[in-house]
Amino acid sequence: MSIVNEVPAPTRSAADLAELDRRVLLHPHQSGARRDRSTILRGSGCSVWDAHGVELLDVMGGGNWVAQVGHGRVELAEAAARQMSTLEYFTGFDIFANDRSLALAERLVALAPDELARVFFTNGGSEGVETAIKFARLYHHHRGEPDRTWIVSRNFAYHGCTYGSGTATGFDGMHHGIGPELPHVVRVAAPHPYRAADDRDLTDVLLAELAETIERIGAGNIAAMIGEPVMGGAGILVPPADYWPRVRELLTRHGILLIADEVVTGFGRTGAWFDSAVRGMRADMVVLAKGLTSGYAPLGAVLVSDEIAETVAGGDAYLFHGHTYSGHATACAVALANLDLLEQEQLVSRSATVGEWFREALAPLADLPRVGEVRVAGATVGVELVVDRGTREPLMAGAVTRELRQAHRVIARDYGNTLVMAPPLVISREQVGRAADALAEVVSRLGGDGALTGGRR
Numbered sequence: 001m002s003i004v005n006e007v008p009a010p011t012r013s014a015a016d017l018a019e020l021d022r023r024v025l026l027h028p029h030q031s032g033a034r035r036d037r038s039t040i041l042r043g044s045g046c047s048v049w050d051a052h053g054v055e056l057l058d059v060m061g062g063g064n065w066v067a068q069v070g071h072g073r074v075e076l077a078e079a080a081a082r083q084m085s086t087l088e089y090f091t092g093f094d095i096f097a098n099d100r101s102l103a104l105a106e107r108l109v110a111l112a113p114d115e116l117a118r119v120f121f122t123n124g125g126s127e128g129v130e131t132a133i134k135f136a137r138l139y140h141h142h143r144g145e146p147d148r149t150w151i152v153s154r155n156f157a158y159h160g161c162t163y164g165s166g167t168a169t170g171f172d173g174m175h176h177g178i179g180p181e182l183p184h185v186v187r188v189a190a191p192h193p194y195r196a197a198d199d200r201d202l203t204d205v206l207l208a209e210l211a212e213t214i215e216r217i218g219a220g221n222i223a224a225m226i227g228e229p230v231m232g233g234a235g236i237l238v239p240p241a242d243y244w245p246r247v248r249e250l251l252t253r254h255g256i257l258l259i260a261d262e263v264v265t266g267f268g269r270t271g272a273w274f275d276s277a278v279r280g281m282r283a284d285m286v287v288l289a290k291g292l293t294s295g296y297a298p299l300g301a302v303l304v305s306d307e308i309a310e311t312v313a314g315g316d317a318y319l320f321h322g323h324t325y326s327g328h329a330t331a332c333a334v335a336l337a338n339l340d341l342l343e344q345e346q347l348v349s350r351s352a353t354v355g356e357w358f359r360e361a362l363a364p365l366a367d368l369p370r371v372g373e374v375r376v377a378g379a380t381v382g383v384e385l386v387v388d389r390g391t392r393e394p395l396m397a398g399a400v401t402r403e404l405r406q407a408h409r410v411i412a413r414d415y416g417n418t419l420v421m422a423p424p425l426v427i428s429r430e431q432v433g434r435a436a437d438a439l440a441e442v443v444s445r446l447g448g449d450g451a452l453t454g455g456r457r
Helices: 014-024 061-065 074-086 099-111 125-142 163-168 202-217 243-253 306-313 329-344 347-361 363-367 398-408 429-443
Strands: 040-044 047-050 055-058 118-122 150-154 185-188 222-227 257-261 285-288 300-304 371-377 380-385 413-415 418-421
Touching (some): 055 061, 055 429, 118 125, 125 222, 125 257, 125 285, 150 202, 185 202, 202 243, 222 243, 243 257, 347 363, 347 371, 347 380, 347 429, 363 429, 398 429
Parallel strands (some): 222 257, 257 285
Antiparallel strands (some): 047 055, 118 300, 285 300, 413 418
C-alpha cells in the first residue's frame, strides 16, 4: 500500500478557519482572553505549515512533546492503512485481544527493565496515570492492606488533567474551581537544584521531607509514590544522581510502590528508551504514551511487574478497569512501525547528540542577564528566565515564546518562567542552530519587567 505525502488544497481561508475555531472549538489548556488562533495544515520532518502557508520550525515535538520520528512519515500512515483494511478494531475486554496489541506488548517488555513483564494499554498518559494509581491501591487491597490508599506526588509534577492524574499534578492552578479532588494524595518538594534554599545537600533535604511525610501519614497507609524521572512540565528538572536510588530505597523499606511517569521521557526523549532505568528508579510500574506512537495515533501503556499483574488480575481477582480503545489494533500497528523507525534510524542514541548540539548552540545565552540556567536532558531543553541573576526572581516566559513564533517562525513552549524545547529527534544541526539563534535574539531584548524592546511585539 503506497501513500504519498501531498500538500492539501486549501478549502477555506486562514481567516475563515480562525473564526470557525473561535466559534465551535474548545481547546485544551485554553486562555479565554486570547483571541488569536493558528491552524496547522501539514507537516514534514521538523517543519509544519499553517493555513497562511507559513512554514514554522517545530522544536516542541508537535507542540506537545511527541513526534519523535518527525512529521509526515508515510511509513506510519501505511502501517495504519494496512491495519485498518485488515482489522481496524476489536475489543480487548475479557478473553479477547488482537495480534498487533500482543506484538506490541511483547516488544515493550523486551525493551523495558527486567522487572516489568506485563502491559496494560490506555489511550494516553492521563489514563495511564489513572490506571497506575488504581493498580497501586488494588495491589495492596488484594494483599490484605486496604488502608494503603495514599499517593505521594511532587510539587510542579505534571501527571495529567483527569480526576486522579490531575489531583497528582502539582500545579495549583489546575485544582481551582473543580471541587473535591481524589482523596489521599499528598505532594512533597521537587528536586530543583537551581532553586535550592541553602547549601545543604539537596537529596538529604528532600529525603528528610519524604521520610517525615511517610511517618506523618503512616507507611501502612501509603500505596505508592509517582514521579517523572526528569520533570518536563516543571522546566526540565534533572534530579541529583543519588535522588531516585535513595527514594527507591526508602520506599522499599516501607513497602511503598514506585510509579515512573515516562509519558514525556520515554522513547528517546531524554536519551534512553526508559529514562527511569538510567536514573536508578527501579520502578514497579511505568506509564508510557506520547513517543510510543510519535503522536501518529492516540496510545498509552502501563508496564507492571508479574507480581502486580497477578495480584490485581490473577487468581480469584477480577479487574473492573479498562477502556473501549485499550489495545486498539490500528494504534498498536502504528506504534510497532514507530518503534521500527526509532531503532532503524538510531534515534534514541541520536537524542544525546541533539542535546550536545543544543548545549553548544545555546552557550551564548550564558552572557544574557535574563537567563538564570540552561538545562539539557537528551533532546530536551529548559531555559529558566529570571528578572535578576542575583535574586533569581522568576521572569515569565510567555512573551518569549510568542515572539519566537511571530518573529522567527519557531514553535516552543513556556512553562511559567522556563522556555522548553523538545524537538523531533530527527532535527538537524542547522535547525538546532536556527532555534538557538532565534532564542538568543529574543531574550537579548527581554527586560526585567518582561517586556520586549524593538522588533515585533
